[in-house]
Amino acid sequence: VTEELGAAGSEVLATLNRVFGYEAFRGPQEEIIEHVVAGGDALVLMPTGGGKSLCYQIPALVRPGTGVVVSPLIALMQDQVDALRALGVRAGFVNSTQDFDERRTVEAEFLAGELDLLYLAPERLRLDSTLDLLSRGKISVFAIDEAHCVSQWGHDFRPDYLGLSLLGERWPDVPRIALTATATRATHEEITQRLNLPAARHFVASFDRPNIQYRIVPKADPRKQLLAFLREEHPGDAGIVYCLSRNSVERTAEFLTANGIEAVPYHAGLDAGTRAAHQSRFLREDGLVVVATIAFGMGIDKPDVRFVAHLDLPKSIEGYYQETGRAGRDGLPSTAWMAYGLNDVVQQRKLIQSGEGDEAFRRRAAAHLDAMLALCETARCRRGQLLAYFGQEPGATGCGNCDTCLTPPETWDGTVAAQKVLSTVVRLQRERGQKFGALQIVDILLGKRTAKVIQFDHDQLSVFGIGQDLEEGEWRGAIRQLLAQGLLAVEGEYGTLVLTEASGSVLRGEREVPLRKEPKRPAAARSRSAG
Numbered sequence: 160v161t162e163e164l165g166a167a168g169s170e171v172l173a174t175l176n177r178v179f180g181y182e183a184f185r186g187p188q189e190e191i192i193e194h195v196v197a198g199g200d201a202l203v204l205m206p207t208g209g210g211k212s213l214c215y216q217i218p219a220l221v222r223p224g225t226g227v228v229v230s231p232l233i234a235l236m237q238d239q240v241d242a243l244r245a246l247g248v249r250a251g252f253v254n255s256t257q258d259f260d261e262r263r264t265v266e267a268e269f270l271a272g273e274l275d276l277l278y279l280a281p282e283r284l285r286l287d288s289t290l291d292l293l294s295r296g297k298i299s300v301f302a303i304d305e306a307h308c309v310s311q312w313g314h315d316f317r318p319d320y321l322g323l324s325l326l327g328e329r330w331p332d333v334p335r336i337a338l339t340a341t342a343t344r345a346t347h348e349e350i351t352q353r354l355n356l357p358a359a360r361h362f363v364a365s366f367d368r369p370n371i372q373y374r375i376v377p378k379a380d381p382r383k384q385l386l387a388f389l390r391e392e393h394p395g396d397a398g399i400v401y402c403l404s405r406n407s408v409e410r411t412a413e414f415l416t417a418n419g420i421e422a423v424p425y426h427a428g429l430d431a432g433t434r435a436a437h438q439s440r441f442l443r444e445d446g447l448v449v450v451a452t453i454a455f456g457m458g459i460d461k462p463d464v465r466f467v468a469h470l471d472l473p474k475s476i477e478g479y480y481q482e483t484g485r486a487g488r489d490g491l492p493s494t495a496w497m498a499y500g501l502n503d504v505v506q507q508r509k510l511i512q513s514g515e516g517d518e519a520f521r522r523r524a525a526a527h528l529d530a531m532l533a534l535c536e537t538a539r540c541r542r543g544q545l546l547a548y549f550g551q552e553p554g555a556t557g558c559g560n561c562d563t564c565l566t567p568p569e570t571w572d573g574t575v576a577a578q579k580v581l582s583t584v585v586r587l588q589r590e591r592g593q594k595f596g597a598l599q600i601v602d603i604l605l606g607k608r609t610a611k612v613i614q615f616d617h618d619q620l621s622v623f624g625i626g627q628d629l630e631e632g633e634w635r636g637a638i639r640q641l642l643a644q645g646l647l648a649v650e651g652e653y654g655t656l657v658l659t660e661a662s663g664s665v666l667r668g669e670r671e672v673p674l675r676k677e678p679k680r681p682a683a684a685r686s687r688s689a690g
């Protein structure tokens with residue numbers, strides 16, 4: 160690997176071709192790299208998967224000395240270094256997972272000028288011994304990855320990042336490049352200030368993927384809906400279908416195959432050989448559909464993926480954006496299609512509550528889910544909402560290439576409906592000391608004398624049958640939206656419904672509750688287990 164200094168674009172491009180095997184730069188990569196190679200500081204805001212790594216890896220290769228990469232992702236360092244070594248790049252890392260000898264070896268390589276890249280965890284830079292070591296070697300560039308960790312307001316705050324401002328004081332001649340994927344404008348400014356990068360040039364890659372059409376439809380019979388979508392819009396196209404569970408991955412792949420669409424499953428429960436075979440078929444063949452859990456897709460670079468379909472709700476907008484972003488890398492029209500329903504909300508809330516992690520982790524997970532739900536329930540442009548989430552200014556008018564722009568959803572005043580739902584929950588709890596899930600609430604509202612209604616005497620409640628003005632699907636839609644708006648909550652392993660602090664204002668008639676209209680669908684397509 161070359162170590163000659165030469166800011167010429169040709170050398171930068173040659174490194175991209177020769178070392179990484181890519182033909183051309185993406186988005187603002189080239190501009191960023193040339194700026195840093197020439198010695199300038201940079202702040203790079205780029206979506207996940209946008210190609211941030213090359214922005215510091217190539218300067219580290221082109222400039223003399225070792226590129227020092229500060230990253231909080233200790234668990235990934237070994238993989239990152241292995242991947243670089245496989246490309247012939249001399250990379251190493253120093254972190255707490257190493258024993259003394261391993262660390263000594265890497266340090267010796269650094270001092271001998273035998274490393275192109277050295278990955279460090281931020282806490283190492285607190286140590287005088289580390290700073291000492293760095294002072295005795297030659298550094299080509301400092302890269303500060305996940306730079307938003309310096310923001311005290313973000314959920315990834317790392318106190319050790321605050322100490323990184325000293326890099327500029329101690330090594331004024333070494334260019335610094337800070338990179339992040341999840342920065343709002345405020346975080347942006349915080350990074351500049353706290354990392355002491357006043358002269359850094361800002362590079363903001365757009366998060367927009369204009370060739371992807373975003374669509375989110377109400378879930379009724381998801382596999383049949385998927386089949387219709389594929390037959391009508393993507394016959395013979397390659398694509399990815401994401402499901403939450405291994406079981407539903409298997410069944411969906413079988414269902415598609417039985418219906419004449421070639422599909423293979425992919426999830427972590429399959430043996431490595433099968434997974435590799437299915438992945439390589441997907442990359443090689445035309446028009447294969449992979450049905451997968453989120454285990455599939457990382458690092459997959461297939462340009463002609465024409466659709467990404469979600470049969471279950473992703474946990475966050477970051478996840479949704481990353482997964483849908485695998486569609487249409489070639490820039491041709493592609494579809495991000497998702498079926499989403501009440502059960503998704505209940506299930507995800509249950510997962511958060513019963514999952515591991517402390518209270519703070521749960522709160523974060525809930526906030527991520529809330530943002531995802533808001534995207535699902537919005538009556539505004541989906542792309543606008545996505546871009547706004549990533550701190551990008553959405554256009555004044557809609558994008559014209561998402562479902563809400565193409566067929567604006569109707570809204571209705573759901574205040575009374577919301578009051579009926581909430582009163583039913585209240586009565587069950589106050590009068591009976593009981594909590595139930597959405598299905599039972601809907602049956603009570605509709606006045607259905609099901610076995611479970613009779614068993615619990617729910618036909619004796621004053622709210623029994625007060626909801627016959629709406630259909631079952633409309634009630635499910637209303638409950639789903641109340642959950643999404645935080646006016647109702649899910650509790651415990653059975654997913655029972657409970658009030659939230661905000662519920663009171665609805666019950667007291669202090670606020671209106673606008674709801675999106677549920678598209679009417681034929682009775683046959685309605686099913687109790689979904690939607």
Ligand code: ADP
Nearest residue numbers: 181183184185206207208209210211212213458
């Ligand atoms: P980020 O760190 O922004 O999430 P990565 O640096 O991991 O993104 O890059 C995402 C993927 O895109 C990687 O597989 C990477 O090899 C690939 N990639 C990056 N730049 C290019 C390029 N110019 N051409 C082709 N592939 C690229």
Ligand code: ZN
Nearest residue numbers: 540558561564
């Ligand atoms: Zn739009």
